[in-house]
Amino acid sequence: MLEIETRNSARPGAPRQAGQTGKEMPAPQESAVRALEPADIPAVANQFQRIFRDPRKQAPDSLRAYLADLFLHHHWREPDLASRVYIDAQGQVGGFIGVLPLRLLFNARPVRAAVAGSLMVDNRAENPLAGARLLRSFLAGPQDLSITESANRLSMGMWERLGHEPEVAYSMDWLRVLRPAGFAVAALGHWLRPARVLAPVASLADNIGNRMGRNALRPDFRTRGHADDREVGDEELIEHIPHFAEQYSLRPDWDEAALRWFLEHADRKERYGEISRRMVYGRGGAPLGFYIYHKRARDVGRVLQIMARPDAAGRVVESLLNHAYANGCVALRGRSHPQITGILMRRKSLFYCLSSTVVHSKNRDLLAPIRSGDALITGLAGEAWTRIIGGEFT
């Protein structure tokens, strides 16, 4: 999640002479970018609340606690891969960039990576260069690889000015409609809450359409070969995820404790509904892959991760679509990954871009697997597992 607040931004107007507004410019030594400290959390939480959530309310204690847990007590925390705050001329927190340490393996060698998110700047008129300083400070860090998977139009512009293009294969969101009428109402309901009362009518329309065989989007996949899926707990996921990840030359260096920590964070995304973590098995009970998504009947399910054996990705995707449909989802959406993009495309998914994945490294060898689709750097590996995305704080 990368966002720059736009309130109080400078408006183009009559030219003025630099330094002659009557408003004192901060002296160079007064503003600074430094590592996030525990005492900054209330200010960062209030800023987050104003910019990303409800500006009419104070940041709740649960949000403060979560931001501290995420950015100060990350399982892979390293002092020199810290989140950063911009301190303005008055000594106040005027901006923030969240930094999540990420331990990767590249051809079995360890790689230090960092994922940036939650870039926010308060009062741009008085801190016009804060966003640039925060992003530059992040990129100048000691990590071998810098990643963001949530650059919006504004922050993407900053990355582009630095010479970076979005990684298209990792930047698209996909949408697979399951119940057309229900999806239309759910989409409308996100903009206009009262429209949700139409959900039962939409449900009826979709059911009639199904009975008449008119819903061409109804997933009814009779897969080639055997596939069976069931809900699994932490232990089984933790056992199998590293094996599915092994097919990528650039992948997270997850161990049991790390995976447990990431999965615990991913569990609760109240805005998206309850989580489903399902393993798909082939003949003889061999695991083919798994999927993790949040679902709610009559709403759009949010897919966090799909991983599969290379020869079984289609069956895993089909199991997911079948499960989401059986549980009342009107559609599914998630982030594209080269392994599943073609599979989803052939199964009537739409693709669009809401936010981009961008990477930066001085080591071109590290960029090669990303460009060729041989990297696992989003979903559980990126930023989407955090409760910042989809969590409810009250």
Place this chain on the structure above:
Amino acid sequence: MQGDVEASIRDFIVDNFLFRDDRDSLSDTESLLEGGLIDSTGVLELVAFLETEVGIEIADAEIVPENLDSIRSIATYAKTKLAQVAA
């Protein structure tokens, strides 16, 4: 490069950030930030230009309006940095 610093900075800003037709109306002391010509996005491109084309190294703490708010202030800052390197 040093003798042309101000001219090359002006050319860069006019070519990349000025959308007005009257290119000559941008004075050397006009505020680029208050005028909305450069924001956080644009300043990254300006910093990249100063580092690669003018040949100065810019510390994070030096990315402040005092150094980057007008053609004159950018040129003064760049010349000071170049002089420091030469000394």
